[in-house]
Amino acid sequence: MPNASRPPAAAPDAPRATPGVAGFVLAVLVLVATVLLVVMAWRAARENALESAKAEFHASTDEIVELLQQRLVNYELTIRGGAALFASVARPSPAEWQAYVDGLNLKERFPAMTGLGYAAFVSRYQLQQLQIDTRDAGRGLLTVWPRGERERYGPILYLEPRTAENLSAIGFDMYNEPARNAAMQAAMREALPRMSARVKLVQDLDPHAGGLLLYVPVFPGGLAPPTVLQRQAAITGWVYAPIRAKRFVEVALAPIKRSVTFRLYDVTDGARVLVYADPGFRDGDKAAFHDATTVRAYGRQWHFDFASGPLHQAAPGLAPLRTALIVGLLASLLLFGIVWSLAHTELRAQRLAARMSLAARRSEARVRAMNRSLEARVETRTRELSEANRELESFAYSVSHDLRAPLRAIEGFGRVLDDRYAPVLDDTGRSYLERVRNAAARMSELIEGLLKLSRVARGDLVPERLDLSRIAGEIIADLRTAEPHRPVAVDIAPTLVATADAAMVRSVLQNLLGNAWKFTRDRIDARIVFAQDDDGETFYVQDNGAGFDQAYVDKLFRPFQRLHDEAEYAGEGIGLATVKRIVERHGGTITATGESGKGAMFRFTLR
Structure with missing residues (x-):
């Protein structure tokens, strides 16, 4: 039987082998898993993009509020200069006031201010004398309007520059108008700059044009009496600036490019009075992000409603994510097809595996490109921050x-x-x-x-090992040389050392020891101590001088905040603020304790 060892021939109509059930199950599981991963990754990336866009939106809103507040501070400084002129001179002549305002160059520096003026505060009897003085000075008849007899008047006497609009406002009794009266009285009572509610400026013919008035009270000699009644009796008038609201916002925000729109309301009296609104402000769902904040501006409560652009403008990073989602889903389907093909043929699986390897390499290249892009963005942001500091x-x-x-x-x-x-x-x-x-x-x-x-806050720290006892001794020696007649007992603990920047630490000790020396000048038994606590890290300067009320300790380290009369203890009010910044730059802290008439103690660390 020569053919007995041969296998039987296959039947021509025998069915072909089909993939097993496990192959189909694996393909479905792969599809479900990859779709879930792609969707989860897309959602996470989308949330991150939205959070980033929202953070940029809030940063833009903070920047807008900060720029508007800074602009108001510039206005305040300008008006205070005029108030100082009126406080030091009984009443400047029109030529003197014109020369002062011309020197400010309002048109170029503060285009939103229609002028800088002065309104006198006079009684019914003083008004007659004021009109006589004006006539005798050759300036014609001062006509106060609106007409009528009142107990008090606040007529505009000066308003520069002398444009036709400003000249038309001369003689207007601002004290008779409720919104202006409220701001003028608040400035008088509190001896501080105060702003009016939204008003129609006398210079504006458009009844819908909004304006604001910022008042600074004028007291003889520039010093406000301590009580409200005394201020009402002593005040001579107000230096003020009329400000066009729309122009104010445009000039203040001109340095920045913004996509955020906002509306500004005055909510001081409980009602929402519109002060300014961007033309393209978006309500409701038209904007991707909304924000609101309330700030206090010279006695007024200002409420800001902010709105971003539509979602595709506010978060441009979402568009690539949508493409990535589609690509990811397609990749999931592709992977599903690959696994399905693996159930049919190993060759097909090998070819698909080669394609997947190629796709993996492309993905790795994209990741490297994204890393390079991220590094470039970080470098750009760093450069922008440096430019902002400059x-x-x-x-x-x-x-x-x-x-x-x-x-x-x-x-x-x-x-x-x-x-x-x-x-x-x-x-x-x-x-x-x-x-x-x-x-x-x-x-x-x-x-x-x-x-x-x-x-x-600028410059690099150069830390080195310092002998604080020696530095303090040198500072005390300089103080004794300047005032050799003062018998001050100074106790400096030996071997006080720290690692810090020499120039900055010397400035800290000069301010603290100098203050202690200054505020003990009225004590016969003046005593100053510079030592270290038992923890080995905290240094302190203690004196038995004038001290301070502990209730006002939070004002000590603020620039230009003084707790003592300048006539009694001279200074700019900047020393302790400088000390605090230097200590914080070294990573340390500073605190103060004291009692009026019993001295003060300042503790600080230099970590």
Whole structure:
């Protein structure tokens, strides 16, 4: 039987082998799992993109509020300068006021201000004398409107520059109008700058044009009496600025490019009074993000409603994510097809595996490209931050330069008056002239203190091992040299060391020991101690001088905050603020305790 070992031939109609059930189950499981992973990854990426866009939106809203507040502070400083002029001079002549306002260059620096003016505060009887004085000075008849007899008047006497609109406002009794009256009375009672509610400016013919008025009260000598009744009796008037609301917002926000729109309401009296609204403000679901915040601005409560653009504008990163989702779902289907094919043929599986390897390499290349893109974005953001710091330094220099220019003019003209015309001035005139020059010198010191405080936050720290006992001894020696007649007992603990920047730490000790020396000058048994707590990290400076009320300790480290009368203890009010910034730059903390008439203690660390 020669063919007995051969296998039987296959039947021609025998069915082909089909994939097993396990192959189909595996393919379905792969499809479900990959779709779930893609959807979960897409949702996570979408949430991250939305959170990032929302964070940028909130940062933009904070920047808008900050820029508007900074602009108002610039207005306040300008108006305070005019108030200082009226406080130091009984009443400047129109030519003097015009020269002062022309020097400010309002049109270029503050285009939203229609002018800078002065309104007198007079009684019914004083008004008659004011009209007589105006007529005798050759300025014509002062007509106060609206007409009618009232107990008190607040007519506009000066308003520069002398445009036709501003001239038409001369004589208008602002004290008779409720919104203006409320702001003027608040400024008088609190001796602080106060803003009016939204009003129609006298200069504006459009009844729908919104305006604001910022008032600074004027008291003789520039010092407000301590009580409200005394302020009402002493006040001579208000220096004020009419501000067009729309122009104010446009100028304040001109330096930034924004996609955020907002509406600004005055909610001081409980009602929502619209002050400003962007033309493209989006209500309801038209905007992707909304935010609201309320701030206090010169006695007014301002409520901001912010809105972003539509979702595709507010979060542009979502568009690539949608593409990624589609690609991911397609990849899931592709993987499903691959697994399905694996059940049919190993060859097909090998080919598909090769394609998957290629896709993996492409994905890895995309990841590397994304990493490079991320690094570039980080570098760009770092460069933008550095540029912002440089712009801030430039802004500080510009502000100091702009503020010093009128100060130099005041000081220069004051010196000329003193040199050339002192013999023709009486004692009162020379006293007023001295007050003007002293006020200009004081403001120059404050500007220098502000720049000094800003410089503390810049520069690199150069830490080194320092002998604090030696540095404190040198500072005390300098103080004794300056005031050799003062018998002050100084106790400096030996071997006080720390690792810190030498120049900055010397500034800290100069301020703390200098304050202790200054505030103990009225004590016969003056005593100053510089030592260290038992923890080995906390240093303290203690004195038995004038001390302070502990209830006001939170004001000690604020710039230009003073708890003692400047006439009694001179200074700019910048020293402790500088100390706090230096200590915090070293990673430390500083605290203060004290009691009026019993001294003070300052504890600080340098970690």
